[in-house]
Amino acid sequence: MDATKTISENSACRAQASKTVASNYRKTLFAGAIGNGLEFYDFAVYGLFATYIAKVFFPMQSEFMGLLLAIATFGVGFLARPLGALMIGAYADRAGRKAALRLTILLMGFGTVMIGSLPGYATLGIWAPILLVVARLLQGFSAGGEVGAAVSIMMEAAPANKKGAAVSWQIASQPIALMASGLIGFLLAQSMSAEDLASWGWRIPFFIGVAIIPVGMYIRKHLDETVEEVDVHASNKEVMAELASTYKMPIFLTTVIIAGIAINQYFFSYMTTYAISTLKLPPSVAMLAPVLLGATGAVFAVCGGRIADRFGRRAVNVIPRLLLIVVAYPAFAYATASKSEVIFFATIMGMVALNLMSYGTAALVAADSFPKKVRASAYSLGYALGVTIFGGSAQVIFTAMIHYTGNPNSPVIYLMIGNAMTIIAVLAVLRKKRRAEALVAANG
Template identity: 45%
Template sequence: MNTMPDDRPPPSQAMRVGAAILGNALEFYDFTVYAAFAVWLAKAFFPAENPSTSLLLSVATFGVGFVARPLGGILIGAYADRFGRRPAMTLTIWMMALGSGMIGLLPTYQQIGVLAPILLVFARLLQGFSAGGEMGPATTYLLESAPAHRKGFFGSWQLASQNLGGVISGLVGLALALMITPGATDSWGWRVPFLLGILIAPVGYYIRRNLDETMDAEEAHGSMGQVLSDLVANHWQKILLCILLISGGTISQYFFLYTATYAISTLHYSQGWSMAASLATAVSGAIFSLVGGALADKYGVKSIAIIPRLIVTLLFYPALHLVISSGSPLVFVIVAASLMTLHAMASGAGIVLIPIIFPSAVRTAGLSIAYALGVTIFGGTAQIVFTWIISATGDKLSWVWYVIIMSVISVIGTLAIKVPETLKGKPQDSKPTAALAGASN
């Protein structure tokens, strides 16, 4: 097993968790901020006579960030399985901050013309590459650092940290709505959240570089090429099933991320209410992701990945119908946060299910590639599909059926996954609890 080359005391469990989730929080902060400020980015970079066209171009650029995620997942995932989880995590945190800073500093379309949206696309590609590479090493590190009886809870911090990024995004958006005028937001206020994303990188790098390593050097392949060859030859079926698992979860996640844009552009609520909805769902998601992980340790990871997903799927349409019929922004906020509780529990368990089915030598690459492909194909196109469906049908509820259908497909994929009886390559006790392994088959 790899160890630190000096005599520093090993980091505490709290430090391991904190270091792993920091990058995830930054990653999702960047992505959530873009989704929340899509309306303002549309005005700055994609001015058009038709506001719907302008918004569609803006959310399409949001989707562009997902194009580079599979490449980041493949290269950085294989790097983490060959050279270690820690160096992979220190690399991605700098790239994420660079992409966020670029968006905050870019001149607008009015200032430099068509070059502005081109540079915005480049920044989104950089964010996407780093995000694709961040998730796998961080989640693997969490699981491999966890006690045997708490792997579900530790792993669920991955989803919780994503929602923590959403909490920070929501607080920043709400503060801007309260502190500056809509005109100031249009002019310069939209830059502030992206510039704030730079600040966490030096702190995150310092913390991560002082971690110990959880990769088992004796089980590691000799090259990144061998990691990928093993994965493709022996584990491609698992990757396909994991993509199906991810499909419904990621579309549901972007259903919640879309709430700010939906509240402003479709329901015509104020900026303050739209940011309140984003904040409420993020807080709910952060808390109940951890609840899902804790329940997975007790009742089985597959059970918790499936049952809350089925319940929230049944509730999506009637809940949104209530929002539309009430016309109340407060009802909208309460409904969104309530639906998130179930989605977060299922996702908190689901994200743990993926890496535990891969052996240590390809665990990070398997998780990274499955997650990046699933999120790119389904999450990256979600806001475009949502916007297009509403625009094409004129029905404020039509887009919800897409979320429902993909959630059902996700449940089918989850049911087909088999959890191994033992987890290999853990630095501590490698035998999972009965609930995490045997009871969840």
């Protein structure tokens, strides 16, 4: 009788422990995704309303130059990413993921409030664009440290057979944020006059984004830390010294992986501006692009992570990107020539599906190439460099390519090059990992 009771109690304890682990895992996934989602929401909203921001902060005689300056300011935020990656990433490796994640979401929110509340050029003169740049720099600094800490805690908290799925949720937060920004933009375009939307309505989405910050702060405060004392460095300087001495090549390969992905991501986020300025679609129709692309991307990001957990990381990284390289230009050219909104959106949705299916697995491959003790800072730095150099300049390059070549399909060529870069770098990382594992096995 006592033995039966003991067995029953042990089973109940194990069941409760299993529920607790599952609950902590889900909480970690949500906490990691929410900050990255907010980051991408801010960037998506800025890109979505770039034409309106240009008129408020950069009133130029040439509409093209005003738009180019507004998009350039969008890119300025990327300049602070490497510094944020080093400082906050090293802080995450030294003080833990939780502390770093709470700091990044707070800084990100402050930058968002600044953009939403700044008076325009008509009120502040030259100080208006200067303060806009400061806000974007603050957002970029926080985003630079956010991604490494978030990816690290999500993959470290996940069981061995669910790491792809875990990281895929961090990636899925990006298209979900894109979808939310597009839905809000669509509703505003439908409910407001063009004059009100241009003068003050574009500010509303920034304030909506700030509302998520208290929730994110609370959840991140109650996470289980994944960094153990044995992995902790004594100072940020010690972390940076180890990165410089040991991990230059893995950081370079991570940079190349993310560079190609960044070109893809900002190509798709550029589609609203493209639809308005190049295809001359009504804003209410163009604002639907992020909604459709976000829903597609979120579904395929999660599917890609689960497929990688079951069938391996190599195929999921290579096959979708090869397909994208082959079909991108003819499909996009046909979509723009058709003058059909349905064909255009369907084509972009297909391209997004191929990109997002392998995005999470590529991020996992890169992050997994570093040991836990430097993972947050090393991945943050590689990610920041890739996004800064290639993502930060992408929309400027797209706009300039269309303007100077006269070819509305020219940005797709840049997207194809980006996909080739990512494939080559991912295969190099996987090959290096395979050799290291073989060497360990040989030495017994």
